[in-house]
Amino acid sequence: MLDETKSAKRDSDDFRAIVEVRNEIDARLRKQSTTREAFFGGLIRRAIDEVLSLGEKRFSIEQLESPEKTYVGTRVEMLVRDELDVGRGSRADAQIAGHEVDIKWSKSLSWMIGPENLGTVCLGIGTDKSGELFSVGLFVPHRDLVRPGSNRDQKLSLSTSFYRERVEWIAQRLPTPPNFFAALDAEVREDILSQSSAQSRLRRLAELVPNVPIPRSAIEFASLNKDDPLRRVRKDAARRTPPLGDMVCLSERYGKEALEKLGVTLPPGHFYFVHKSRIDGSK
Numbered sequence: 001m002l003d004e005t006k007s008a009k010r011d012s013d014d015f016r017a018i019v020e021v022r023n024e025i026d027a028r029l030r031k032q033s034t035t036r037e038a039f040f041g042g043l044i045r046r047a048i049d050e051v052l053s054l055g056e057k058r059f060s061i062e063q064l065e066s067p068e069k070t071y072v073g074t075r076v077e078m079l080v081r082d083e084l085d086v087g088r089g090s091r092a093d094a095q096i097a098g099h100e101v102d103i104k105w106s107k108s109l110s111w112m113i114g115p116e117n118l119g120t121v122c123l124g125i126g127t128d129k130s131g132e133l134f135s136v137g138l139f140v141p142h143r144d145l146v147r148p149g150s151n152r153d154q155k156l157s158l159s160t161s162f163y164r165e166r167v168e169w170i171a172q173r174l175p176t177p178p179n180f181f182a183a184l185d186a187e188v189r190e191d192i193l194s195q196s197s198a199q200s201r202l203r204r205l206a207e208l209v210p211n212v213p214i215p216r217s218a219i220e221f222a223s224l225n226k227d228d229p230l231r232r233v234r235k236d237a238a239r240r241t242p243p244l245g246d247m248v249c250l251s252e253r254y255g256k257e258a259l260e261k262l263g264v265t266l267p268p269g270h271f272y273f274v275h276k277s278r279i280d281g282s283k
Contacts, residue, residue, distance in 0.1 A: 014140040017099050017121050018168045022138055024097035025170070028084050034268050036171045040125060040136045042215065042269055043083060045177040047075035049217040052179070053224060057193055059182035061107065061131060073105035076125055092120055107131065109163075112155035113141045124167070127176055134176045137167040180218035184209070198223040199243065202232050206247035206273035213270040233271070248276050 029039050051068050052058045061069065080103050081087070081094050092100035099121050104111040106126035113122070118141055127134045139158075145166065146156040181189050188208050195201040201222045205214070216230075223229035233249035235242050242248075250259050250272040258279050259265070264272055 010142070014121075017140065018138045020097040021099050021101060021121055021123070022168060022170055025084065028086075032268060036136070037174050038267065039083070040171050041134060041174060041177045042217075043076065043079050044125065044127065044134050045179070045215065046217040046220075047072050047079055049179060049221050050075055053221045059179045069107065072107075076105045077103040080123070080125070091116075094123075096121075096123075109135055110157065112157060113146055114155055117141060118143055118146075118156075128173070132176055133173045134171065135169060135173055136171040137163075137169045139167045177215070179221075180215055181221060192222060198226045198229070199232055202229070203244050203247070206233070206244045206249065210247065210273045210275065211278075213264075213266050213272060215267075216269045216271065219271060230271075244273070246276055247273050248279060249273055 026036075029036060032039070048061050051064060051072050052061070054068070055063075058064070061072065064072070077093050084094075084096070086094050086096050089095040089100040093103040094101045102117045102120050102122045104113075104122050104124040104126075106112070106124070108129045109124075109126045111122070111124045111126065120140065122139050122141065124137045124139065125134070139162070141156070141158065141162075145159075145162060147159055181193070184192075192201055192204045192208060195204050201224070202219070205218070205222045219233065220229050223232055226232070230249075232243055234254060248255070248258075250256075250264075250266075251270070252259070252266055252268075255272075258274075259272065262274065262278065266272060
């Protein structure tokens, strides 16, 4: 057991590291003009939906096989690095504000700690058991603070008091964004997903769900997770006919002027399908 002086010093160092990582994350979110809730909620939704789209007509994480559920955690880790634009650490999943950071995912907010994670800042991301709420926290586990028991993989678990006293919650019990297709009318959803190709699914999505913000994850889901799904919604020199027929896909990058004329403000990472006549009529 650590003596009180060493324990206080360790706690102070841990707190400083957590604050520095938290502040760096917040700074990067400000640059993206987004919030913790929107960023992490969207990231979780995207990771789950990308794995769901590997199979047909799946809308819930409960429909995934065990290896696929594990892969959701891998996608969360990759998306955190990509979306925060941080590199991989030398011995951990990421490096943020000069600190090695391990990224933990759990569908039941029961983060498991490997022996190699002890003493390292951890970014815990997860949902409650229902999947309806998500939380994100920063913490530093130590051998004397985690539960002594371990599973077959030598993973350690966190106690209730640890969650209560030693996790810096940067988002707690916030609504998890629903799967876009699960929220659609059943007939509309079936019409879109019964199409024979990724391109035809995207075209039907545009035709049947116009004039509403649609998250990138829904575009990827409809495209059967094909490479560069957004290319399938944009007209380019290689196409003789518009890919969406009379529909047009607008985004902050492609179509910002048209969105402004329509009086539409999109959340980050969202797209907007509209009939081209509405754009012509807004001039």
